[in-house]
Amino acid sequence: MIEKHLTDILNYFEKEYPKEGCGVIGSKNGETTWYPCGNQAEDPEEGFELNSKDYLQAILASDEIEAVIHSHPDYRPDPSDHDISTCNFLNLPYYIISIPNKEVVKLLPGERETSDAKERLFTRTVS
Amino acid sequence: MQRNVYLHGQLANFGKEWSVDAPLMSDVIKLIDCQTQGFRKFLIEAAEAGLELSMVVDEESIETPEELLLENKKGDVHLALMPSGSKRGWGRVILGAIIIAVSLWLGMPEGATLAEVWAGEAALHTAALLGMGIGINIAMAGLAELMAKAPSHEQGPDAGLFNGPDSTVIQGTPVPICYGKLLIGGKPISVNFKASGITGTTGGGGSTYTGIFDSIYSDNRDWLNDLMEINKDQYIVTDQE
Secondary structure, three states: OOHHHHHHHHHHHHHHOOOOOEEEEEEEOOEEEEEEEOEOOOOOOOEEEEOHHHHHHHHHHOOEEEEEEEEEEOOOOOOOHHHHHHHHHHOOOEEEEEEOOOOEEEEOOOOOOOOOHHHHHHHHHHO | OEEEEEEOHHHHHHOOEEEEEOOOHHHHHHHHHHHOOOHHHHHHHHHHOOOEEEEEEOOEEOOOHHHHHOOOOOOOEEEEEEOEEEOOOOOOOOHHHHHHHHHHHOOOOOOOOHHHHHHOOOOOOHHHHHHHHHHHHHHHHHHHHHHOOOOOOOOOOOOOHHHOHHHOOOOOOOOOOOOOEEOOOOOOOOOOOOOOOOOOOOOOOOOOOHHHHHHHHHHHOHHHHHHHHHHHHHHOOEEOO
């Protein structure tokens, strides 16, 4: 799914460097489109959060959001706890691309648990 | 005023399109919560998972919780959970948590003051009280994390070991080795702040449901004071060799 748009994605992420770049892939009538989104995180070099308006435009323009893609500038492309947790909750595959190494890691929902998953589960059970 | 509310993504499970008569943004969330089962719980779980709730009204996104209470926000509303993440560890969820809390706060029965709710003395329905507790706790955890800045290191001549952890906790500062009978506290090597309750902890961005336990065990909380009383003596004088 991502291969077709990889050049555009990498160009966008390199333009955003050293900030984390982010965006989504949406599908309409079987065709996938890459929607780059602004990063409205408090500290855009350490995290990402899709710009609400850009994200909404992507949602309205497509039938379904297929994947969330973001970059890890100057860092390994492994998903962090926050990435894993949000990926599992949204039930959307995450692609993480390290810049400038251009390594791609795919994270499927439910594939991994956060390192403190047991602790969180325990708290929820107790309460 | 009559307006359409569109729910996207995971939220669409609670109805894709709503036509509501709600002048305030907070009323929109409250209204959907009243009509569906588990909307509030879902939003709280999303905030715990580290997700922000995005609200776009008439092509303008809501940036601060105060805007939830403005009546001049007209037009259709789009609600979605915004994908987010951090390079390392956990990011903070502030706005989403506050949006939930503000919406729930206004769901308080009329005539109940804040103090009464905190003390658990108001004759509220138990479920309403528990829901409030969770919402408030999430917001408090977010706020507390926001306020807990990294310890500062004073560079001036006033900085000293005995000023407290603020002035000494920094990478590379020497660790003193003391001999004899000491009448001082230890030197913290690492200080970690975590917003948590009595019953257990969650990772950053999460919260514990102190509100529930506070209201249930408010009468039996003396055991905690007793515990602290017993242990107090052990920490005043430390013998070291």
